Amino acid sequence: MSRPDATAGTDDSTDSADEPLISLENVEVHFEKEQGLLDLFEEPDVVRAVDGVSLDIQENDVLVLVGESGCGKTTLGKTMIGLQRPTGGSVKYRGRDIWETKAGNTDLSFDEIRSSLQIIHQDPGSSLNPNRRIVEILSEPIRLTHPGVSAGERRERIYSLLERVGMTPAHDFADRYPHQLSGGEKQRVALSRALLMNPDVILADEAISALDVSLRVEMMDLMLDLQDDFNTSFVFVSHDLSNARYFAEHGDGRVGVMYLGNLVEVGPAERLISEPQHPYTEVLRWATPNLALDATEAGEPPMRKIDIPDPINPPSGCRFHTRCPKARTACPKEQPELETHGDRHLVACFRSDEDHEYWDSPEIED
Numbered sequence: 001m002s003r004p005d006a007t008a009g010t011d012d013s014t015d016s017a018d019e020p021l022i023s024l025e026n027v028e029v030h031f032e033k034e035q036g037l038l039d040l041f042e043e044p045d046v047v048r049a050v051d052g053v054s055l056d057i058q059e060n061d062v063l064v065l066v067g068e069s070g071c072g073k074t075t076l077g078k079t080m081i082g083l084q085r086p087t088g089g090s091v092k093y094r095g096r097d098i099w100e101t102k103a104g105n106t107d108l109s110f111d112e113i114r115s116s117l118q119i120i121h122q123d124p125g126s127s128l129n130p131n132r133r134i135v136e137i138l139s140e141p142i143r144l145t146h147p148g149v150s151a152g153e154r155r156e157r158i159y160s161l162l163e164r165v166g167m168t169p170a171h172d173f174a175d176r177y178p179h180q181l182s183g184g185e186k187q188r189v190a191l192s193r194a195l196l197m198n199p200d201v202i203l204a205d206e207a208i209s210a211l212d213v214s215l216r217v218e219m220m221d222l223m224l225d226l227q228d229d230f231n232t233s234f235v236f237v238s239h240d241l242s243n244a245r246y247f248a249e250h251g252d253g254r255v256g257v258m259y260l261g262n263l264v265e266v267g268p269a270e271r272l273i274s275e276p277q278h279p280y281t282e283v284l285r286w287a288t289p290n291l292a293l294d295a296t297e298a299g300e301p302p303m304r305k306i307d308i309p310d311p312i313n314p315p316s317g318c319r320f321h322t323r324c325p326k327a328r329t330a331c332p333k334e335q336p337e338l339e340t341h342g343d344r345h346l347v348a349c350f351r352s353d354e355d356h357e358y359w360d361s362p363e364i365e366d
């Protein structure tokens with residue numbers, strides 16, 4: 001079993017070519033809340049960070065996860081790349097269950113999965129060793145993936161990658177320590193380090209949120225350019241729908257909207273923003289000033305309540321029903337599944353099924 005080698009620029013994918021790169025089936029991640037001394041004899045509270053998510057990621061794919069704080073974006077992203085163990089369902093890499101592989105129960109080595117699935121964080125500084133020069137930080141992944149490469153060749157590869165990510169003159173940046181770089185430069189180093197592992201997927205977890213607004217588009221463009229060069233998929237996590245739209249649109253990918261641990265709508269950015277099918281996607285669009293389409297959208301939020309429900313005790317049925325202006329009495333009864341709604345577009349709302357009992361049930365009023 002082998003993967004494309006981005007450094008060599010070849011694609012030698014083999015036996016599992018028909019399998020999605022990553023496949024999630026009915027994934028749930030529930031966290032037990034820490035107990036206080038007085039609660040020791042009580043059942044612990046459980047935060048339902050991710051519930052019932054099924055989704056595939058293909059080679060060279062772009063998926064952007066968007067939603068309000070605490071909806072489970074980071075947890076889902078980390079679960080996709082094997083950094084978070086799901087409490088239910090399965091996560092497969094090229095057809096092999098990641099956690100079965102970790103237990104030694106498949107024909108793949110877990111190290112191979114770990115190096116194929118990389119992450120860059122919001123704060124790249126925290127993941128770069130402050131005592132090592134950039135050239136040393138970037139040498140490590142090459143040593144791991146290409147142990148036979150000489151020190152001179154390693155240096156050459158590092159210089160050319162630094163130039164590729166816009167850090168010129170490369171020899172100057174290579175000899176600096178992380179604290180001698182700006183936030184944007186640190187993020188470029190973190191991205192370079194991830195790319196040098198020849199990853200199949202990079203999880204960019206709010207990777208541009210800490211950058212100056214003026215640098216965000218530049219960084220997104222760079223990631224997308226490198227995606228082509230390195231034949232990598234991106235899972236891009238953002239709380240901002242306009243960044244989500246930019247990344248998904250320019251990467252020809254999909255936006256996945258999350259609400260309280262559920263994926264409620266997935267689709268191409270343009271379609272999702274111009275014709276949102278889920279009432280929560282409409283809320284996100286309303287809350288993103290440069291995306292509100294006309295003056296009528298600028299007024300009251302398209303929601304009955306502002307407060308986010310507690311993820312320890314989420315609403316029954318459709319979790320958005322307590323805030324949804326279109327909720328009817330059918331909505332709390334069962335959870336809507338993500339169903340196809342046109343090309344590459346999925347939505348979890350009873351309103352997209354014209355035969356659903358929703359249409360005959362009365363509106364929920366406060």
Ligand SMILES: Nc1ncnc2c1ncn2[C@@H]1O[C@H](COP(=O)(O)OP(=O)(O)OP(=O)(O)O)[C@@H](O)[C@H]1O
Nearest residue numbers: 031047049068069070071072073074075076239311
């Ligand atoms: N290790 C953990 N232990 C307990 N609860 C956790 C843990 N990690 C996340 N959670 C909880 O799970 C829920 C989802 O968190 P997560 O960080 O995935 O959301 P998010 O959408 O990425 O939020 P943000 O945009 O604020 O980073 C939250 O209620 C959070 O408090």
